[in-house]
Amino acid sequence: MNQALKSDPSFDPHFLQSVTEGLGWAEKCLSSRYFYDDRGSELFAQIMKLPEYYLTRSEMQIFTEQSNLICQSLDIKADKLEVVELGAGDGSKTQHLLKQLLKSDAQITYRPIDISSGALSSLxxxxxxALPDLTIQILCGDYFEKLEQLQETVQQKLVLFIGSNLGNLDDTQAKSFIQRLSNTLNPGDYLMLGLDMIKPEQIxxxxxxxAAGITAEFxxxxxxxxxxxxxxxxxxxSFKHVAEYQESEGFARSYLQSLKHQTxxxxxxxxxxxxxxxxxxxxxxxxKxxxxxxAELIQGCQLTLERKFTDTKGYFADYLLQKS
Ligand SMILES: C[S@@+](CC[C@H](N)C(=O)[O-])C[C@H]1O[C@@H](n2cnc3c(N)ncnc32)[C@H](O)[C@@H]1O
Structure with missing residues (x-):
């Protein structure tokens, strides 16, 4: 172990462990949760504006055109609602929902959680x-680790896990994450899950x-x-970005391919x-x-589907679920 690095306050032993483990596998892998340093967050902001990146535009359409409907679908008790967002990024979609929620009589507190401190401070x-009356409490950290902190307040919650963030987990991880998340919720709390729908490869x-190579750079x-x-x-x-997708399988996968034999x-x-x-x-x-x-994902998780919101093309869906 390099002692000088280890004493650097920004050194993250979990990052080192994750990289050594992932590169030690027969099929090498690196965790996507480490994409988002300051440069990674900047590049992702550029990706969201790309003509090919339909995900953000589709979900943005849902939030700009249906935030009113989403608010009407919520049964807010005690006139207080805590809006918790996991992996909030720039919060640009959520802003539309929060604007509508602030029009209600309820007292709204927004608690965005993100591993990128840069993303959180600009958010x-x-x-x-945009919303000077909004109460915001930012929380910097890994949402896998911060989940249990959600239980510290007894207020009714709307947890947002949007932007296809859940899509970065395989089916077993996704199921156990949703079960864990559901366990932190109280009956009557809501979960809004933004998921990208299975669709043809050419989309x-x-x-x-x-074409601009921003995803490769990311x-x-x-x-x-x-x-x-x-x-x-x-x-x-000496490495290049490769993306693969088959509609029958429903998984898009990204890789970094070695262009030569190297150590x-x-x-x-x-x-x-x-x-x-x-x-x-x-x-x-x-x-996807x-x-x-x-339905398979939420089976046995004490979550009931209240309503599904989609964009006009049906590319993306935000599912409103309630803890029973
Ligand atoms: C795909 S972006 C989505 C941003 C936003 N939710 C949206 O819909 O536009 C993913 C965001 O989640 C954050 N993130 C990724 N993994 C995370 C983790 N394990 N814990 C906390 N934040 C995470 C990243 O920093 C990034 O801001």
Whole structure:
């Protein structure tokens, strides 16, 4: 272990453990949760504006055109509602919903949770400008770890897990996450789950391999982060971004493919990893859903489907669920 790095306050031992484990597997992988350093968050903001990236536009249409309906579907008790958002990012869609909620008589507190402190501080600034009356309490950290903190308040909650964030988990992880999340909710609390729907390859694949190469840059930035924070020597020019999707399977997958036989050293641990020419590191999955898959996902989780909101093309769905 590199002692100088270890004493750096920004050193994250979980990141090191995740990278050494993932690159040690026969089929190498890196966790998508580490995409979002400051540069990663900036690149993701650019991805959301790309012509190929239909996900944000579709869900944005739901929030701009149906926030009123979403509010009407909520049975707010005691005139107080806590809106918790997991992986809030720039909160630009949520802003429309919050604006509507502020028109109600209820007292609204917004608690966005994100691992990116940069994303949270710009979100806070934007929300203050757009909605000066809103009470905001930001929480920086991993939502897998912060979930139990949700139980600290007894107020009725609307938990937002939108932007297809759940899609970054495989089916087993997604089911156990939803069960855990549901366990932190009280009867009458709501969960809004924003999921990308299964659809043909010619629509989905370009969203993960855009012509301008921003998604490739976003994926490669993960290696840049490992170089910087874990003292590695990845040559970014020796890896390329690859995206795959099959409609029958419903998973989009992103990889970083080694363009040559090479060995990379991770200074933080002293480990070396060898890559064959053409070998791929799996970096992200993006699960596409259907109503049937949603029903399987929430089965046994004490969550009832109240209403489904979709964009006009039916590309994206926000499911409003209530804890029973
Ligand atoms: C795909 S973006 C979605 C942003 C926003 N929800 C939206 O719909 O536009 C994912 C966001 O989740 C955050 N994130 C990813 N993994 C996280 C984790 N494990 N814990 C907390 N935040 C996470 C990222 O920093 C990023 O801001």
């Amino acid at each position: 806070k600034q934007q929300m203050h400008t 989905v694949l370009p969203a993960y391999s855009d 994926n490669l930035n993960l290696l840049r982060r490992i170089n910087r924070e874990l003292d590695a020597n990845f040559d970014l020019g 990379v050293t991770l200074g933080a641990s002293g480990d070396q990893f060898t890559f064959q020419q053409g070998e791929k590191i799996h970096t992200e999955i993006s699960r 859903y259907s109503d049937e898959l949603l």
